[in-house]
Amino acid sequence: MPIEIKMPALSPTMEEGTLAKWLVKEGDEVKSGDIMAEIETDKATMEFEAVDEGRIAKIMVAEGTDGVKVGAVIALLEGEDEESAPQPAAKKEEATAPAPLDADHGKPADAAVAKEEKPAAPAPAPTSAAAHQDGERVKASPLARRIAADKGVDLSGVTGSGPNGRIVKADVEKAQPGAAAPAAAAAASAEAPAAAPKPAQVPDIPHETTKLSNMRKTIARRLTESKQQVPHIYLTVDVQLDKLLKLRGELNAGLESRGVKLSVNDLLIKALAVSLIQVPKCNVMFTPDQLVSFHRADISVAVSTPEGLITPVVTEADSASLSSISTRMKDLAARARDKKLKPEEFTGGTASLSNMGMFGIKQFEAVINPPQGMILAIGAGDKRPWVMPDGSLGVASIMSATGSFDHRAIDGADGAQLMQAFKTLVENPLSMLA
Incomplete structure (x- = not known):
């Protein structure tokens, strides 16, 4: 019998992929560990290694083929053909x-x-x-x-x-x-998902069409499932940024010699991570028969790429230094845009953060990234009238932050505690460095 080489699942969300390039041809000898092909998943372009040894008898799927289902036979290693023996x-x-x-x-x-x-x-x-x-x-x-x-x-x-x-x-x-x-x-x-709605009829207007990438298909599927299956509850707080901006400036002055420059987002990642440790009831994941509570905070950070959003993970963000978070985040974001992330770098995560402040968006409600229990949406910081601690009316840098919580796992009161903890840390940023 020939040995079937099947399309692998190279990420947890992968259902199909593009066989971008074959690095072997029919008749080539391969052994375990040899790189056989490059496969484009919904998140990255990855190398596919041989597991078995043998000679490539037949390539079943040509390179450049889109939509190859996980588990589909893509090549055969030399062996007796199934139909020849009988x-x-x-x-x-x-x-x-x-x-x-x-x-x-x-x-x-x-x-x-x-x-x-x-x-x-x-x-x-x-x-x-x-x-x-x-x-x-x-x-x-x-x-x-x-x-x-x-x-x-x-x-x-x-x-x-x-x-x-x-x-x-x-x-x-x-x-x-x-x-x-x-x-x-x-x-x-039973195996097939619910029938997709019929595509809308394209009006007779000059237009062009673009084939959906694997990443865009996965984004569409996962976000649709999230909104359909996860009951969202949204909680918003306004946060004063002046102390955080001042601290950031001081830290960057001290880190300049090391080539590190902290962004506001780096500090917000840290603040969310520490908040999750302070309010552990929000650092959870819902499953059909159990509630998983995490003992550290790994933050998935939304990064925009030409093909769509991807969420590389800053692990152990609650205990990591700000300089470490900043350095890792810059590296992850750059490789995310080049589709060079490894699966373990964009999977997992206990909560997510999405920042659209750089686009001038004041406030928005983000869709939860399953199976996580919450996501924090960050709006732009701008000057607004603000009641100062002494009761006087002044002007301050204010940012709106909205938490989206999976109401199956997180009660409204617990979500409110997390948002309050986040607000306190951002308004008193030295406390999250202690």
């Missing part, structure tokens, strides 16, 4: 069954295989072809395939009564051309 048995089947036979007598070749493997085993219950496909390949005897081609029968809709659900001659002769087995249809509908 050929003598198929000839016996053809010779001994000149007329249509029932399911029990129409599969001498298949029965022989079953007998050799397990003499006393009873015939297995019929199963749908959809349930026993190997990748995209339906298990069927060569004679059954030939008859199906002559009759115009789609084998994916035929129930197999042979060993391990293999389709045999009698199964095909019973099938109607073009008919699909109810079991196969049911299996397909």
Whole structure:
């Protein structure tokens, strides 16, 4: 049997990818660890390593192919082809069954295989072809395939009564051309997501179209699921920034010799992380049967790229220094835009932060990044009238921050405590450095 090389899942959110480039060709010898291909996922372009040793017998998916499903066979390592071994048995089947036979007598070749493997085993219950496909390949005897081609029968809709659900001659002769087995249809509908809405009709206006990237498809799917499945609750606070801006200036003066320049966002990442440790009921993840509480704060930070948003993770942000957060964030953001992040650098995270202040957006409500329990949306800081601590009216730099919380896991009062803790830390920034 040939060894099937299948499309790998190179990230937790990957359902399909683009086979960007083959680095081997048919006839090449490969061993474990050899780089075989470059695969574009929904987040990055990654190298695919060989696991088995052997010779590339056939490349099944050409480079540049989009939408290759995870688990689909993309190449074969040298071995006996699935259909070559059963050929003598198929000839016996053809010779001994000149007329249509029932399911029990129409599969001498298949029965022989079953007998050799397990003499006393009873015939297995019929199963749908959809349930026993190997990748995209339906298990069927060569004679059954030939008859199906002559009759115009789609084998994916035929129930197999042979060993391990293999389709045999009698199964095909019973099938109607073009008919699909109810079991196969049911299996397909169970595996497939809900039918997508029909695309809107494009108006007769001059336009151009752009093919959706894997990243854009994943963003669309995940955010739709989040809004449909996660009950959001939104809480907003106004935060005075003057002390934080002053501290940032002082720190940058001291860090200049080290080539480090802190952004306001770096300090806000730190403030959110410390807030999550102070209010642990918000540093959680909801699952259908349990609530996961985290003991550190890893912050996913939204980074805009030409193809869409990606959220690299600043790990242990609650205990990391500001200079470390700043250095790592600049590196992660640069590699995110170049699609060079590793899966572990954009997966995980206990909460997210999205800052649109640089675009002048005063306030917005972000969509939770599942399976996290919350995301903090940061608006622009600007000068506003403000009541000073002594009760006088003055002007201060004010920023609006909105937390989106998964109400299944986080109660409103707990979310309010987190927002209050965040506000206190930003307005008294030395406290988050202690």
